[in-house]
Amino acid sequence: MTPINILFGLAVGFIFGYILTRTGITKYPRVMGMLLLKDFKILKFMLTAVTSSMILFYLLGDMGMLTLTLKTLDWGKLVGGLSFGTGMAILGYCPGTMIARIGEGKRDAILALFGTALGIFIYALLIKPLKGFMLTGEMTGDMSVLLGINHWFLIIPAAVVFTGIIYFVNKKFSDDTTIF
Amino acid sequence: MHIDNSKEWHWFKGGIFVSLLSVVTYFIFAALAGRNYPFGITAGFGYLAAAFGGLFGALNDNPVIKRFGEKPDAFIEFFILVGLVIGGYTASKLTQTFSPENIPAAWEKHHGKSVVKRYLFVLAGSILLGFGAALSGGCTTGNILQGWAHLSLGSIVAGASFFVSGIITAKLLYPNLGGKK
Numbered sequence: 001m002t003p004i005n006i007l008f009g010l011a012v013g014f015i016f017g018y019i020l021t022r023t024g025i026t027k028y029p030r031v032m033g034m035l036l037l038k039d040f041k042i043l044k045f046m047l048t049a050v051t052s053s054m055i056l057f058y059l060l061g062d063m064g065m066l067t068l069t070l071k072t073l074d075w076g077k078l079v080g081g082l083s084f085g086t087g088m089a090i091l092g093y094c095p096g097t098m099i100a101r102i103g104e105g106k107r108d109a110i111l112a113l114f115g116t117a118l119g120i121f122i123y124a125l126l127i128k129p130l131k132g133f134m135l136t137g138e139m140t141g142d143m144s145v146l147l148g149i150n151h152w153f154l155i156i157p158a159a160v161v162f163t164g165i166i167y168f169v170n171k172k173f174s175d176d177t178t179i180f
Numbered sequence: 181m182h183i184d185n186s187k188e189w190h191w192f193k194g195g196i197f198v199s200l201l202s203v204v205t206y207f208i209f210a211a212l213a214g215r216n217y218p219f220g221i222t223a224g225f226g227y228l229a230a231a232f233g234g235l236f237g238a239l240n241d242n243p244v245i246k247r248f249g250e251k252p253d254a255f256i257e258f259f260i261l262v263g264l265v266i267g268g269y270t271a272s273k274l275t276q277t278f279s280p281e282n283i284p285a286a287w288e289k290h291h292g293k294s295v296v297k298r299y300l301f302v303l304a305g306s307i308l309l310g311f312g313a314a315l316s317g318g319c320t321t322g323n324i325l326q327g328w329a330h331l332s333l334g335s336i337v338a339g340a341s342f343f344v345s346g347i348i349t350a351k352l353l354y355p356n357l358g359g360k361k
Contacts, residue, residue, distance in 0.1 A: 005212060009256040012205050012219055013263020014270070016198070021271035023194030028284035029183065035343075035350035036357050041191050046324055048195025053202045053329035066206060067216045071317055071327055071334035080315025081323075081341025083308045088342060089349035090305030092284055094320040095313060096221040099261050103268025105280035111299055112306040113225075119310020120222075120229035124244035134315065141332040154331055175185040179357045180286035
């Protein structure tokens with residue numbers, strides 16, 4: 001609980017929130033426009049960040065400067081993911097954009113903040129039964145180990161696919177109009 | 181309705197900034213909390229849930245409450261949420277897009293002015309959101325912006341599921357929008 005920890009948390013949150021709001025990622029019509037497959041600014045933003053981070057993380061990893069912790073696969077990832085996506089479409093924002101929206105004066109995001117914490121609380125209450133049938137069959141999250149290949153054989157194709165998707169949706173859909 | 185894209189940053193600029201933020205914070209987290217894990221948003225909510233759980237002494241042994249409440253970096257992640265509010269406020273004030281509202285205008289146009297109706301949906305949606313984020317091990321930030329970048333198999337499945345159920349739910353809420361126009 002040192003002041004440096006608090007300052008670091010505040011700084012990361014501030015920069016992230018500033019980027020999200022400034023790029024228009026927090027806008028309800030943009031999130032819903034993406035899920036209705038009509039407005040792809042958020043998808044382009046996400047895939048740009050993912051592609052760039054992917055290359056940076058693995059380059060730095062190969063240079064021995066950082067160690068990556070990969071998320072394992074279990075049934076919770078699929079079931080939890082489906083629950084999360086349903087919630088995101090009902091709200092029109094995800095947890096990060098929700099909090100930035102509170103700063104923009106959107107009052108329904110304040111209720112959502114408490115609802116989200118309540119959802120995690122319910123998860124905590126149900127952890128015993130959930131462990132039994134959701135968090136089983138755990139397998140490694142490292143595909144290069146699963147497939148027995150060097151990770152760059154996954155990174156380069158992934159970067160090509162992501163860039164291709166960005167190029168395609170950028171050509172086909174405008175960022176200026178909305179269906180709402 | 182028209183979105184004034186010229187007032188917003190280009191998606192490429194925003195994306196590159198987020199990726200730099202992800203990499204830099206990874207190093208600082210390692211130095212401050214000794215963890216090899218990217219920044220996320222869910223853990224901040226977990227801290228709130230743990231604080232709520234702490235009100236009931238009996239839950240102190242709960243492994244989830246323990247993980248979110250006691251790990252050394254949970255406190256940092258809570259302050260990320262505080263920073264997000266200030267960041268959103270500052271950016272919206274600077275661009276004159278700060279606009280208090282009870283419900284999103286697009287929702288109002290299609291589902292009516294009722295605040296009670298929207299807030300019931302918000303409550304149900306946010307519980308599904310929080311539960312799902314905890315079960316799948318992260319939200320859009322942890323599982324897509326970070327998890328996809330790490331090519332974590334668990335995150336690829338989780339992130340893809342976000343889109344599958346999100347697209348279906350959006351279509352159910354706005355059956356006449358999207359698709360072919």
